[in-house]
Amino acid sequence: MIPLRKAVENYLTMRRSLGFKLRDMGYNLHHFVAFMEQQGASVITAELALRWAQLPQGVQPAYWASRLSYVRSFARYLSATDPRTAIPPMGLLPYRNKRATPYIYSDKQIEQILKAAKSLPPSTGLRPWTYYNLFGLMAVTGMRISEVIHLDRDDVNLDQKLLTVRLTKFSKSRLLPLHSSTVKKLKLYLHRRDQLYPRSAATRFFLSNRGTALTDCMVRWTFVKLSRQVGLRKAGDRFGPRLHDLRHRFAVTTLVHWYQTGVDVEQLLPVLSTYLGHAHVTDTYWYLSAIPELLSLTKDRLEKRWEALS
Secondary structure: OOOHHHHHHHHHHHHHOOOOOOHHHHHHHHHHHHHHHHOOOOOOOHHHHHHHHOOOOOOOHHHHHHHHHHHHHHHHHHOOOOOOOOOOOOOOOOOOOOOOOOOOOOHHHHHHHHHHHHOOOOOOOOHHHHHHHHHHHHHHHOOOHHHHHOOEHHHEEOOOOEEEEOOOOOOOOEEEEOOHHHHHHHHHHHHHHHHHOOOOOOOEOOEOOOOOEOOHHHHHHHHHHHHHHOOOOOOOOOOOOOOOHHHHHHHHHHHHHHHHHOOOHHHHHHHHHHHHOOOOHHHHHHHHHHOHHHHHHHHHHHHHHHHHHO
C-alpha cells in the first residue's frame, strides 16, 4: 500500500489538476498525516480522524467540522485503493455552516460610495479615480475583489468591450462583456493612469497612487473608510456591509430584473452562474432562497404555473 504521506500528495495533485487550489485542505491534511505518524498508525480510522479533528481545544465547532471534512474527502479517495480505510461518517461533528445574509446596496448607496471615492485625497492623484472605477466595475460586473485587483492591462480590451478574468477562485478564465457606459469610464481612467504613470513597471490595470499594484487589504480598508463616511457603518463598527456584497447585489438585481420582465429564469441561471465564475450552478441557486424578494418572486412564479396547469 502507498504510504499516507505519498497518498496525500497524489490526492492533492489530482484535485489541483482539476482547478482546485486546496490551500487549507493541503495544510490540514499534511498535519493529519503527521498526527497519524505520531500515533504509529498507517490506516485511517474514524476514531483517529475524530481525535485529530477536535484539536485544538477551545475553538469554534465549525473549525473541527471543517477539519474532519478534509479527512473524509481524502479517506473516500483512498478507500478506492486501500479497502482498510474507514470513511468518517457524516454527523460525527454536526455543524451547519450558515452563510452570511447578503447586504443589498440601493442605487443611492452605490452612488454615495462612488461619490465619496472621487473625493479621496490627493485630488490631483490617481487614487480617487482608481477607487471610483474599481468599485464601480465591481458593482456592474459582480467580480470578486481578487479578480479586479489582478486585472492586467492586456486583460481589459476596451475596443472589443471585453474583460478577460484570469485569476479566478477556481482557476478558470472567463470573458465578461462590458456595457458602453462602463467602457467610456474605463477609457477615461486609462488615460489618466497613463498620463500620471507612463512608465510604470506595474502591469496591473488598477494602480495605487504611487503607481504600484493594489493589495487586497488596501482596497478593503478604503472601502470600510468610505462606508463609514457615507453612514453605512458607524465609526467603531467592526462589521457591516461588505465589499463582497457588491457582487451579491449584482447577482440579485440581475435575477430580480429577469423575474420582473417575465424571462425564463431557470433557463438563464446557468448563464449567470458562468458570468459570476461559480463552480456549480447550485451556488447561484442559493440566492433564490437567501433573498426574501427573490423568494417571493419565485413563489409567485410557481403559483402562476400551478394556476395555468389546474
